[in-house]
Amino acid sequence: MRHITPYLLTSLALLAAGLAAHVAITTAPVVAVSLFFVPVVLVSALAFGVLPAFYAVACTMAIAAYFFYPPIFSLAVRDPVQMVDLVIFTGVAAVVAPLAAWARRSSRRMQQLYEVGGYLAAVAETSEIPMAIVQQIERVTGLSCTLLLPGQAGWTVGAVSSGATPPADALIAAVATWDPGGRAPRKVVSGPWTLHAVRHGKSLLGGLALHGNSTAIEPVFLAALTELIATALERMRLAERSELARIDARADQLREAIISSMSHDLRTPLAAILGSSSTLERYGNLCSEDERTELAVAIREEAERLEHFIGRLFDLSRIRAGRLHPVIEATDLADIVEPALRRCHGLLERHDLRIELAQHLPMVMVDEVLLQQALINVLENAAKYAVPGSPVLIGAFAAASYVELFVRDSGRGMTPEQSRQAFDQFYRATDRAEEPRGSGLGLTIARAFIEACGGSIVADSAGLEQGTTMRIRLPLVAAGTAADEDHRGVAE
Template sequence: MSLRLPFRRIARSSTFGYVWSCGIVVLTTALLFVVQHTVGLQVANISLGYIVAVLLAAISYGLGPGVVASFLAFVSYNFWFVPPLYTFSVANPQDLFRLFLFLIVAVLTSSIAARSRSRTEEAQRRARIQEALYRLSQTISAAVEVQAILPIIAQQIARLLPIQGCSIQVLDRDVPPLTTQAGTIGSDGTAIVAPLRVGLRTLGVVRVWERAELPLDADARQLLETLAQQAALAVERARLVDETTALQLVAESERLKSALLHSVSHDLRSPLVAIKGAVSNLLDETVVWDGAAQHSFLETIDLEADRLNLLVRNLLDMSRIEAGAPLPPKEFAALDDVLGPVLYRLRTTLEPHPLELWIPADLPLVPMAVLQVDQILTNLLENASKYAPSGTPITIAARVSDAALDVEIADAGPGIPADERERIFDKFYRLGQAETAQGGTGLGLAICKYWVEAHGGQIWTEPRSGGGAIFRFTLPLDSAGPQHDAAARSIHDSYTSVSGR
């Protein structure tokens, strides 16, 4: 916005206006003299031409030049057109009356014209001010930070007012004063200060440096105060936005803490109760347990300890993720070399589900952070086992697609509604946001999403034909990486189908 308001009209308020008014009367006299000697105008009609000249002078340059034009027209009218010609004497009393009547009409006309001009200019000036303020408000409304708002306001003040430069300083109890400036901050001009005030609170100050040849008038000072008030409101709005955002972050943090405590307390209690019960039974000397019963108790302890380990691992990983932990260095590894230990570790969890593996023997080695991919597979398989009915299969398939390893894990569970397929990867989000018999912290899929994307891949879910859900993720391949030796693989067939554990 480059609009500058004309608070001072140097040319129009100078001697030029009076010279111009004299010139237009002289020009009108010459024109009327030629016309009068050509067509023979009556003396009464000649006065109307002078009235037009007076109107032009008053409308163009105000009351002063209009009055000067009135008196000069009066003298010229008398000298050139009222008998006796070329003298200032008046022979006929009626002519004298007409001359003074002409003078009165000319002065009144110039006064009315000047007043009308002044009101028109005032209305135009106010309209320009309103337009400038509106455009300024539109500009700063898009900014929500004080650091972005202050330069905009300083630049607009320097453009709207006839000043050398502008400086804005905002005071804050918690941080050092924030200062911005526009234009030239010189020592030769007078500084005018306007406070940034909202209610009874002063947020800062606006300083403007006047031009030595053009001091600010009352209207310009009033506009400066208006701009300072608008700046104060913008700064206050930005601060309120910051405070609201901070409060929202605190509320979200509290909500996440509550969700974490609720989820963790439930998931910690179940395995601890099971472990406590199994250990208590083993320590009960009043009962002699046979080998099978003792083995069952020990398996329970082992299974529940694994559940606790997975829970703690997810919590620790999420804390590292929240702290911005980078992806560990990658190394080339085969998918089945990572999948094998995961399946063995989850053998008890996956016991109720037949496993179907569809993995080509010639898959290339993949650059990956092995521990993180291990956790991705662990969380996805544990999630599939949790929601799939006992006896239904879990399918693990892999293939190369678009220069990436595409891995999918499918189950025959209840599936995931279309409107929740994106949200299930959010922290602490569980399907339906309701407590389920399976429990869960709602962290597993969020961790999977983070580590997959840290590898440069993608993860998503889609419906399974016949019911259930498919979770798929991709890991980018490195075409320059080493090729995997098929003879060293633990899965020898081109595709292997395994039923059972």
């Protein structure tokens, strides 16, 4: 039915034009009856194409000869003027109809190019561009297609349209013979598959393999399609380069941070140890008992500081190697908070420590060792950046599906961007000399340990000089879960 609809509509238009011509003839002498049918031919060509337009031309000649030119009801035309009219009409229609059909086809192709270009430009994720390309090419050409892309290891199949089974090896072998900087003509590969180059300037960005009669597609239209594909692939390539540049820049920052961290966090305690030990060695006999004790304590404290830093590096290596296997069990939060506070007593004694743990807190499902170390790291961070004598608050409360443990300080606070970066490796919110220095690993390790327990941690701050709250959410014990349930061990 869809194929005969243009002819039915053209026939109705011819009938209307014939009635109009009949009315005109009865009211005034009309010589060129065919003029009434020219709009029908033109509209038919624009709306339906060449074949319905030529159908209108043939019907017009028959209608004019049979109904309007004497002898009536005969296809014979004896009047030379009327014969010239039909000849001129036929010639004009034969020229106008293809032009109108070409204009219609060009308009449709332009609309398709506009839609394809808009669709590809709207793809947000560059990784989705290859599949979007083959989907759009299949939609506008009606042919199955395959997109080939170059890579570091050679050419690969980037995307395949639905239902297509391309000869991948043959296509890759064919496209691999193309000169990246030279001309790559259309190449027939493995029967019905034809390979077309996708270029951007002098760069060969890909190969488009079409399955079927691709020669039926207008070369200009196919060239425009490949230009759109090239633009999309160039955008994908630029995005990949930008991401690689960002990764390289981040790697450089990490390397600088590591060097800076190692320089400070290793050399500082070593220098103190060397200085104290040298003093004991050279002047030990001249020092009082209290002075010798003070030097020994300094050596021990700096050695502990060095051990602490090396321990964090070891924790980080475990995290990056994926060797964290927590022992998850029902745990009383007080059994985690109290030991952590004792471990951090030296740092917290300079502050107004406040504890606000809600009564009758439910048990949480965590690894006690990992969570305790994570809390110690958070407390150390709060103690370092809070003003001496200012309050440091540790509290906890229960919600419907979790327990929130929080540590709030009144330190320098954070911007929203700093809050998001607070848990990055070697990140420090400031490099000012008056600020306390650290390895930049404490919060990174804390987040990894907390997430290994099934929890989460976020940094919450109202802004600079407004303090910071570290919020740790921990999963509750599920109903019916036994506290002594066996779990996986920690891989050391």
